[in-house]
Amino acid sequence: MHAMKRITRRQTLGGLGVVGTAVLARPKRAKAAGEVTVWWTQGFYEQENKAIIDTMADWEKRTGTKVNLSIINGPDVITKLIAGMQVGDVPDLVHSVTGDRFLVPRAAWNNQLEDLSDVLESQKSEFVPTAIDASRYYNSKLKKYSIYTVPIKCSTLLNNVWRPMVQEAGFSDADIPKTQDAYYDFFQTVQDKLRGKGKRVFGLGYSMATKEADSGNLFSAFLVSYGGAGIVLPTGKLNIDDPGVRKAAMKALERLTTPYKKGYVPPGAINWGDVDNNNAFYAKQVVMTPNATISIAVAQIDKQDQYYKEIITHGTPLGNDGKPVPSVLAVSPCLIPKGAKNVEGAKQLLRDFIHPDSLNRYLKETRARYMPVMMSIIKNDPYWTDPKDPHRPVAVETGLVRPTIPYWMTYNPAYAQVLSEQVWMQAEANITQKGMSVEQATDEAAARMKAIFESFQIG
Numbered sequence: 001m002h003a004m005k006r007i008t009r010r011q012t013l014g015g016l017g018v019v020g021t022a023v024l025a026r027p028k029r030a031k032a033a034g035e036v037t038v039w040w041t042q043g044f045y046e047q048e049n050k051a052i053i054d055t056m057a058d059w060e061k062r063t064g065t066k067v068n069l070s071i072i073n074g075p076d077v078i079t080k081l082i083a084g085m086q087v088g089d090v091p092d093l094v095h096s097v098t099g100d101r102f103l104v105p106r107a108a109w110n111n112q113l114e115d116l117s118d119v120l121e122s123q124k125s126e127f128v129p130t131a132i133d134a135s136r137y138y139n140s141k142l143k144k145y146s147i148y149t150v151p152i153k154c155s156t157l158l159n160n161v162w163r164p165m166v167q168e169a170g171f172s173d174a175d176i177p178k179t180q181d182a183y184y185d186f187f188q189t190v191q192d193k194l195r196g197k198g199k200r201v202f203g204l205g206y207s208m209a210t211k212e213a214d215s216g217n218l219f220s221a222f223l224v225s226y227g228g229a230g231i232v233l234p235t236g237k238l239n240i241d242d243p244g245v246r247k248a249a250m251k252a253l254e255r256l257t258t259p260y261k262k263g264y265v266p267p268g269a270i271n272w273g274d275v276d277n278n279n280a281f282y283a284k285q286v287v288m289t290p291n292a293t294i295s296i297a298v299a300q301i302d303k304q305d306q307y308y309k310e311i312i313t314h315g316t317p318l319g320n321d322g323k324p325v326p327s328v329l330a331v332s333p334c335l336i337p338k339g340a341k342n343v344e345g346a347k348q349l350l351r352d353f354i355h356p357d358s359l360n361r362y363l364k365e366t367r368a369r370y371m372p373v374m375m376s377i378i379k380n381d382p383y384w385t386d387p388k389d390p391h392r393p394v395a396v397e398t399g400l401v402r403p404t405i406p407y408w409m410t411y412n413p414a415y416a417q418v419l420s421e422q423v424w425m426q427a428e429a430n431i432t433q434k435g436m437s438v439e440q441a442t443d444e445a446a447a448r449m450k451a452i453f454e455s456f457q458i459g
Contacts (some may be wrong), residue, residue, distance in 0.1 A: 002183065003380070004019035007052065009215065009366070010362065015306050020361075022063035022087060024143040025072045030136075030389075034064065034065045034066060035065065035066040035067075035068060035342065035347065036065055036066070036067050036068070036087075036092045036093060036176065036342050036345040036346050036349055037068045037091040037092045037093070037341070037342075038056065038067055038068065038069045038091060038092065038093045038094075038095075038349075039070050039072055039080075039081070039091045039093070039095070039397075040052050040069060040071050040072070040075055040093045040095045040369035041071075041072065041074050041096055041332075042071050042072060042073045042075050043073065043093055043366065043369075044192060044240045044295050044299065044369060045295075045298075045308075045369075046368065047300050047365065047367050048366045048367075049071055050365065051362050051365035051366045052069070052071070052095075052362070053069065053071075054365065055353070055358070055361075055362050055365075055408050057138075058060065059346070059349060059352060059353070063108050063347055063348075063352075065348075065349070067144045067349070070241050073096060073404060074097055075311045075342060076104075076246070077094065077095075077096045077099075078096055078098070078103045079104065079293050080309070081094055081096070081204075081337065082103070082107075083425070084340075085107065085112050085337055085339070087416075088124060088339045089280075089339075089449065090337040090338075090339045090340055091337070091409075092336065092340040092341060092342045092343070092345060092346040093334060093335075093336055093340070093346040093349060093350065093439070094334065094335050094336070095152065095332070095333070095334045096333065096335070097330075097332045097351070098213050098331060098332075099149070099332070099333050100134060100233050100332065100407060100409070100410075101216075101334065101407065101409060101416055101419050101420075102416065102419070102420060103335075103455075104137060104148060104149055104263075104333060104416075105137055105409040105415075105416035106413050106416060107148075107335075107337070108138065108139055108146075108148040108413070109138060109139065109140045109182075109413045109456070110138070110140070110141070111139050111141035111142065111338070112338050113127060113148040113149075113179055113335055113336065113338060114148075114335075114336040114337070114338055114340065114343055115146050115148065116135075116147050116148060116149065116150050116335070116336065116347070116450075117145065117146060117147040118347070118355075119150050119347050119350050119351055120135060120147050120150050122351050122354070122356050122401070123264070123351075123355070123374070124373075126354075126356055126374040126376055127151060127373055128154075128373055128374065128375055128400060130329045130331075130404040130406050131151040131154060131329065131331050131431075132147075132151075132374040133328060134149075134154075134331040134406040134407065134410050135147050135148070135331070135333065135405040135410075136148075136149060136410055137149075137409075137410060137413065138236065138412065138458055139414065140142030140456075141352065142458070143457055145318075148200030148335060149331075149333030149334065149335045150333060150335075150350055150354060151331040151332070151333055151356065151373045152174070152333070152334055152353070152359065152362075152373065153332045153363060153371065153372065153373060154332065154370060154371050154372075154400075155293045155294075155328050155329075155330050155333075155370050155371060155395075155399065156315075156316065156327035156328065156329055156375050156395070156398050156399040156401055156404065157217050157218065157220075157221040157291070157292055157316065157327065157328070158243070158290070158292075158293070158294060158314065158315060158316075158395060158398060158420060159183075159288055159289070159290050159291075159313070159314040159317075160178050160281060160288060160289050160290075160291055160296045160297065160312070160313060160314075161176070161268065161285065161288040161307065161310060161311070161312040161313075161314060162237055162281070162287055162288070162310060162312075163311070163312050164308050164310055165190065165194065165201065165284070165287045166190055166287065168189040168194060168197070168199075169189070169193035169194050170190070171186075171190065172195060173312065177317075178313075178317060178318050178322075179317055179318045179319065179320050179321075179322055180217045180225045180226075180297070180317045180318065180319055180325070181255065181320055182320075183314075183317040184204065184255070184259070187203035187204050187264075187287050187288050188203045188204065188259060189203075190263045190287050191203030191204075191264055191287065194251070194287070198204065201284065201285060201286065201287060201288050202263075202264060202265060202266045202285060202286045202287070203259075203264045203286070203288070204259050204264050204265045204270070204286065204287075204288060204289075205265070205266070205277050205280050205281055205285075205286030205287075205289025205290070206256060206259070206260065206265045206269055206276050206277075206290070207255075207269060207272050207276075207289075207290070208220060208256065208260060208265065208269045208270050208272070208425070208428055208432070209269070209270055209271050209272045209273065209425065210270075210425040210428075210429055211273065211425075212273050212274040213274055213292070213419075214271075214274045214290075214292065215217070215278060215292070215422070215425045215428070216419050216424065216425065217290070217292050217328075217330070218256070218290050219253075219256065219330045219424045219428070220407075221316060221327070221328060222251075222252035222255060223248055223249060223252045223254060223424075224248075224325055224326060224327075224405070225252075225317070225319055225320075225325045225330060226245070226247070226251040226252055226255075227244050227245070227247070227248040228249055228252065228458040229243055229244045229326060229405055230244070231245050231248075231249070231408060232408035232412055232414075233411065234411050234459075235411070235452075235458065236411045236412035236414075236456075236458035237412075237448060237458075238286075238371055238414070238450060238453040240387075240414070240446045240447070240449055240450070245256060246442065249277055249424075249442055249445070249446075250438050250439065250442050251267055251429060252418075253341075253424075253428060253438050253441060253442060254438045254443055255429055256428060257431040257432050257438070258429055261431075261432060261433050263361065266285060266286065270429065270432060270433065273374050277289045277290075277291065278291065278295065278296050278299075281296055282300075292330060293369045293370055293374065294313055294368070294369060294392065294395050295369045297311045297312065297313055297390075297391045298367045298368065298369050298391070301356060303368060304406055307390075307391075308390060309352075311390075311391075312390065313390065313391040313394045313395065314394065315327075315394050315395075315397055315402070316397030316398055316402075324403060325400070326404055326405045327398055327399060327401040327402065327403075327404050327405075328404070328405055328406075328407055329399060329404040329405065329407075330407060330426060331373065331407075331408060332370065332445070334382060335349055336350075340423070340433070354456065356374055356376055356377055356380075357426070359372060359373075359377065360372065360377045360380075361382055363377075364381075364383060366413070367414075368383075368384070368392055371384075371395050371396060371399050371400060372384070375400060378396055378400060384396050392412045412453065412456055413456055414452045414453040414455065414456035415447075417452045417455075417456075418448075418449055418452055421448070421452070423445050423448050423449060424445060427444065427445040428441075429440065430444065
């Protein structure tokens, strides 16, 4: 077994039946040419792990190719693979949920990934265009962009709201505004009303820590809403000095930090990991919280009242001008590292996996925390747009029907380093904890970004 932190076979298969045992058990014979070693990011809840175990067991049964599956927690997938690539000991296929940000851009730049153009080509007409855009990365050795990942699921930032808290403050769903600033300001009003009734709650569950992914997702959504979508141009050039982009960055920082300073965001939010806003929401410490998937609702799907009546999912608010704002589409990729022992086997597994029927079955088994990356799945299966479900159709509308843009590291891996270094989150911390002005914090962030981009010359 590889030395790494992961769910043990017993933990993974608890209650899942024997189907997974055959998949995860180490074969007794020596590694055969027909074996594929797969590392998969651990799910947020048990159904996600069961779905991939079942999928791999089914593929193994149909093809006779052994699948050696390891389910590993998210950060460990990345650190272990980076270490493995350095010494040439890598699996054949990897699914890393946040690999689009924290792994692929640099690995593609360093020519450490297999080109997957031929795999993506097998279903190219099916993928939504933004998902294809989000699979292209720049290889500095070959001096060109190419396809280094295959998208399997996607997500955009959504907002989760406790309906009973809104009602207790004297409002209905219809009172919640639709435009950016009015939408988030509304929850400050809800807090004021509830505090007036002696309730110790916070209106806004903003993630504001200088770690993990949620804080960056939130800042990116605000940046785009205020007109900063062009922060990196498709040519890979940093565009932070553009007056409109700079103004958008300042506005995003101001709108995220001011409520915190005024006491509308929990004081501990500056230390939240990605699961902590979920926990604050479940504890009813906050009236609303932005989250990157519908996981908050889906994890409560067995509590019928909560799922169907109490938790509201909202998509991205309209811009302050009332017009739709594109969402940043985060695409969770699969990749094949260079040095994999069974590249062809991994590619075949991936080709079969991204067949629309297979992908749809897998995503439904995971309880649809993530959205499909193919419109035909949405159109052909009413499950995704079921009007009785209060969450899935909102996610689909936001991420697949309305306009979307890819994350900026697909244009230049420098932006992946901006995210890894938490440059914008550090700017927030400078404002909330060090008394820096929004302008000073923006200047410092811009200077750091320019230094990072200097190290990544495209062309």
